[in-house]
Amino acid sequence: MKVNIIDKTDKKITFLLEDTNPQFANALRRISMTEIPNLAVQTADVSKNDTVLYDEIIAHRLAMIPLVFKQKDFEFKQTCKCEGKGCSQCEVVFAINKKGPCTVYSKDMKSSNPDVSVLYDNIPIVELKEDQVLKLEAMANLGTGRDHAKFKVAISSYRYYPIIKLLGDVKNADECMKLCPKSALDIKGSKGNVTTDCDLCQECVRLAQPNNIQITGDNTKFIFTIESISGLSAEEILTSAVKIFKEKAQELVKDIQRIK
């Protein structure tokens, strides 16, 4: 299997996955979205809430705020050495203590751990009118996208690599190239090329007169995109996904050997 990076930023990575199959690509997609541990607010202890929102709604909003943390520093509460009681290795407390008039933003969540913070400072949580008070402590711990969508670290997708085949000269080649929504097409005489922007929409096939363009997807080659929606970088998500995939495969091998 080959991996070639097409484009990479801190939050988004696009790469070419070659010599593989749809089952493998799909397993990697699912693992990268739902099996990587992420930190999110799990419970909130509200001591004063004069706002128009119920405690539950505020707790829900806090849970949706992405947090920046170091993966290696945290343990799942269930497997932590504190046996689920809660300690600095499995839990982070965020305190809010604000008096109106003001808007409470994500930056008002004061973390008990200096290495853990909110990813964005300016996410509005609730508005406080004159003399209204919001005072609470929110506990964040590790979870995965399989437990709850708030722990999801990324949106991942892949598409088949486009293959173009010309069955003869395309008489209206210029028109087809111009009308391609992604400008991914290049036809000269009886030769055609498509770039990785092609999403197999088949618009050129529909437009070609006579009907002599064929665009199909290669089921051994994929254009894979991982976009982070959490405090983790796209690269961290990809390397974690590969590590988890490997562990799962090793577990499967062990299980099969046990049966034998």
Ligand SMILES: [Zn+2]
């Ligand atoms: Zn613990």
